[in-house]
Amino acid sequence: MEEDEGETVSVSEVAPALIAVHPLENSVAVAVGSELRVFDLKGDCPVSMLADSGGPSHSDTIRDITFCPNGSLFASAGDDKLVKIWRTDTWSCVRTVFTEKRVSAVAISCDGLYVTFADKFGLVWLVSLGEDVEGHALVDNKPVPILGHYCSIITSMKFSPDGRFIATADRDFKIRITLFPKRPLKGAHEIQSFCLGHTDYVSCLAFAYPSDQIQGFLLSGSGDSTVRLWNFIDGILLDTCEIGAKAGLIKSEESKPAVTDICTSQDGSLIAVTTQSLNGVILLNCDFSAKSLSVAQVITMEKSYIPTSLALSSSTECLWTVMGASKQPSSGNAQLLTCLRIMSGFGKDSSDAHPHDPVVLQDNEVPGGEKLLLKLQGSLDVAEKEEVLRAAAAALRVSMHNMLIKKQYSVEKREARKSSRNDKKLKK
Numbered sequence: 001m002e003e004d005e006g007e008t009v010s011v012s013e014v015a016p017a018l019i020a021v022h023p024l025e026n027s028v029a030v031a032v033g034s035e036l037r038v039f040d041l042k043g044d045c046p047v048s049m050l051a052d053s054g055g056p057s058h059s060d061t062i063r064d065i066t067f068c069p070n071g072s073l074f075a076s077a078g079d080d081k082l083v084k085i086w087r088t089d090t091w092s093c094v095r096t097v098f099t100e101k102r103v104s105a106v107a108i109s110c111d112g113l114y115v116t117f118a119d120k121f122g123l124v125w126l127v128s129l130g131e132d133v134e135g136h137a138l139v140d141n142k143p144v145p146i147l148g149h150y151c152s153i154i155t156s157m158k159f160s161p162d163g164r165f166i167a168t169a170d171r172d173f174k175i176r177i178t179l180f181p182k183r184p185l186k187g188a189h190e191i192q193s194f195c196l197g198h199t200d201y202v203s204c205l206a207f208a209y210p211s212d213q214i215q216g217f218l219l220s221g222s223g224d225s226t227v228r229l230w231n232f233i234d235g236i237l238l239d240t241c242e243i244g245a246k247a248g249l250i251k252s253e254e255s256k257p258a259v260t261d262i263c264t265s266q267d268g269s270l271i272a273v274t275t276q277s278l279n280g281v282i283l284l285n286c287d288f289s290a291k292s293l294s295v296a297q298v299i300t301m302e303k304s305y306i307p308t309s310l311a312l313s314s315s316t317e318c319l320w321t322v323m324g325a326s327k328q329p330s331s332g333n334a335q336l337l338t339c340l341r342i343m344s345g346f347g348k349d350s351s352d353a354h355p356h357d358p359v360v361l362q363d364n365e366v367p368g369g370e371k372l373l374l375k376l377q378g379s380l381d382v383a384e385k386e387e388v389l390r391a392a393a394a395a396l397r398v399s400m401h402n403m404l405i406k407k408q409y410s411v412e413k414r415e416a417r418k419s420s421r422n423d424k425k426l427k428k
Contacts, residue, residue, distance in 0.1 A: 014392070014399035015061045015079075016260070016308035017324025017338045023071040025313035025367075027088060030376045031062035032336045033326040036076055038091060039372045046375040050092040057084060057093070061326045068108035069161070073129075075115055077103035083117045085129070097127050097143055105154050110163035114184055116146070118154035123147075124168060126184050146188040147178055155404065156205040160216060165192060167218060167232065169202035171404045175220055177232045193235030200224035201404040204261050208268025210288050217288065219271060221259030223404060225249075227273055227284060229293050241293040243273055247282050248298075258400070263310040263319065265347025270296070272319055272346065274307045276397050281307060281321065281343070283358070301341055301360060304386040306393045312346065318367070319346040319358065322376075325392035335378045337385055342366055 017032040026042040036057040038047035049057050060080035067074050067088070077083040083097040083106060101119035108115050118124045125143040152170040159166050159180065166188065169175045175195035178188045200223035209216035218232035225244035230237060243249075244257050257277035264271050264286075271284040271293070280300040284293050307321040324338030343358040363373060363380075374380055382389070 013061075013327075013403065014395045015063060015326040016396055016400070017322045017326075018062065018065050018309045019311045019320050019322040019340075020065045020067055020074070021311040021313045021318075021320050022067055022088065023069060023314045025316050025318070026071060028311070028320060028368075028372070028376065029065055029067075029074065030322055030324075030338055030340075031065050031076060031078075032324045032338050034058045034060055034062060034078075034080070035336060036062060036065070037376050037378075039368055039375045041367055041372075044368060044371070046371060047091045049086070050090065051084070058082060063102070063104050064106045066106055066108060068112045069110050070112065073108055073112055075106045075108055075117075077106040077117050079103075083115065083127070085115055095127075095129065099125070099143070105157040105168075107157045107159055107166070109180070109184075110159055110161065116157060116166065117143075118149075118157055118168065120153055122149035122152045122154055122170065124149075124154065124157065124166075124188075126188075128185060144185055144187070146184055147176070149174065149176065153404070155201060155203055158205045158207060160207050161209045162216070165232070167205050167207070169205050169220065171201035173198045173200065173202060173222075175202055175205070175218070175230070175232075177218075177235070193232060195220065195228075195230045195232055195235050195237070197228060197237045197240070198222040198224055198226065200258070203259055203404070206262045206264050206271070208264050208271075208286065208288075210268045213288050217268065217286075219262055219264065219286075221262045221273065223258040225256035225258065225275070227259060227262060227271065227293060229286065229291065231291075238291040239293045241284060241295070243275065243282060243284075243295075246295045247275075247278070249275060249277055260308060260400075261310045263312050265312070266314055267347070270347045272310055272312075274310060274321070276400070277306070279303050279305050281310070281319070297358075299343065299358060299360065304390045304393075305339060305341060307341070308396065317344060317346050319343040323389060323393070325396045327392075327395065337378045337382050337388060338376065339382045339389060340366070340373065340376055 020029045029038045062078040065076045074086040079102045081099045085095040103117050105118040116126050124147045126146045127143040149170045152172040156169040166180045177192040179190040204221040206219045218230040220228050227241045229239045249257050257275035261274045273282040283297040285296040311320045321341045342361045345358045
């Protein structure tokens with residue numbers, strides 16, 4: 001999909017399966033295609049979502065899901081131009097925000113008062129969840145634009161753990177750090193820094209706030225096959241880890257594997273990384289005192305399992321991974337399949353003799369057991385669908401490359417494409 005094509009969606013477009021875990025690991029959510037699947041770990045049961053419309057949660061591909069820091073709220077958004085906000089105690093939809101463009105990223109502020117979302121044209125919007133910062137009820141509670149990336153798809157958006165900053169990344173290699181204002185409905189106009197250095201689209205972001213450091217750090221992953229460590233306050237690149245080369249994944253200069261997701265342990269010292277070609281997870285050590293990154297371990301899984309998303313709760317040492325795609329060749333009208341793998345022992349105390357020795361759990365060891373796997377995967381025998389998953393992974397690589405690698409056009413072709421944009425037609 002090219003954003004200058006208006007709202008036309010390619011029939012071959014494929015989106016990755018996503019996973020999010022409640023901060024206290026009370027529940028876990030998986031999104032694949034338009035399906036939102038939730039399992040209540042605390043109650044040991046699958047969840048039936050209560051959409052405000054009475055219908056399905058979404059009608060098109062979900063592009064992002066997230067919990068708020070205290071776990072009371074959950075947000076989902078995607079290609080149906082809807083942002084849905086859910087209460088996690090009842091899993092009922094308490095708010096649906098209608099947008100003009102398809103949504104690429106969503107985040108909830110640290111205080112749970114605001115939801116931000118980014119559209120495919122590079123604008124970040126904000127909606128208040130009922131009251132302004134002074135406790136006054138809002139008369140017009142419509143989303144307002146607060147910042148923009150000049151017509152570049154925003155690929156990732158995160159609030160810093162202290163709530164002071166919002167980081168946004170795009171497909172034009174940029175990371176923008178913006179001060180999140182006390183009155184965000186009036187816009188977020190103060191830019192703290194730009195983190196520039198990636199040579200391909202930025203795919204994912206993660207903040208790390210170690211307790212023994214005065215300020216936090218930012219980590220980013222990219223299509224250039226690197227993970228980078230930043231002093232985001234000043235926009236200074238501290239270290240670059242050539243993830244593909246150091247993990248032995250690069251077979252040629254033309255086949256650098258894109259980083260697809262990153263996730264940090266609670267203290268930030270251990271980072272989990274997934275790429276488009278590795279059947280497993282790469283673990284990086286982060287030495288904040290030395291301001292350096294290094295490969296600690298490569299954990300491989302079965303050959304067909306290439307994770308598309310990672311999640312970690314703040315209360316346990318389990319790293320949750322999922323593989324899947326919104327369109328799966330040879331699946332017909334059957335339910336979309338995902339595959340889950342969970343690692344225990346992620347982010348153990350660094351004072352241990354063997355601080356980082358994660359173990360991939362067997363299906364019978366997974367929290368929630370068969371009930372969870374049946375709900376979130378769509379099948380218990382998903383491992384037997386190896387050909388479907390492998391084909392989905394290949395289709396996903398092509399689709400994400402087409403969406404995030406910017407095409408070059410002549411002036412004449414660019415003008416012709418602009419004249420046929422669907423969003424312009426709708427305004428006539």
